[in-house]
Amino acid sequence: MQISVSSTLTVYHDGQFWTGLAERVEDGRYGVARIVFGAEPSNEEILRFVVNKWAKLSFFGDDPAKANEPARNPKRRTREAAKALKRPAVSTKAQQALASQHETMKRESVRARKQRHADEAEARFEQRKLKRKQKHRGH
Template sequence: MTIRSTLTVLFDDPFWIGLCERELDGGYEAARIVFGAEPKDYEIYDFVLRHWHELRFSPALPGTAAKPRANPKRMQRQVRRQTMARGVGTKAQKALKLQLEQGRLERKARTRQARDAEKARQFALHQEKKREKHRGH
């Protein structure tokens, strides 16, 4: 069992974010942390020590992250060509998008259940009021 984790801190206007990526037995997962203001090194270290287990990683995607190549300029050119050819999005972005979509679907289901329960409650209350009106006659 091999586990490899990375934490990348970057500025995503208007906030500083951390992008946590981990490879776990051939699966790839990602999580996003919003820091707000630019975090200091000791704040990042403290966050990793205290809150790493609380992170909600995306569902596992098959495959592994790309290994860095020897020539970074060549790699940049290749990435630029690939993004132009097939659209923008890194593996981490796709994993986070999948996690966001799953959260949206869960929230939608909870909202629908609450709305249906409220409708049923209102209907029962209306029926009860109707019975009360007819009792006195």
């Protein structure tokens, strides 16, 4: 069994920070992760990031990738590379995957907050019950 993996890291300035967009296509599944570098990273910093932290990135998204076959003609590959350089740094697919990731994290946060509030209310109720019991016993 053979698994194909394709990864790209695009570093761009989003108007405020230098941001990296890591895209990965693994066995037909598309994943994306966003990294905020802050100040403009040097080539050495980017290389250090890829070597040390790439494996720790959490890629999200389960959309099957529409990876087309690479062109065999070198002139066509050159044209496609030039066209890719003219396109904006962030792809629509990456934006959708990041938005989906954000929504998932938001839903998880809401669920955890509701659970925490319910636990706190239960603890307050138990405390009041214990206090009533102690008063009833005359303590």
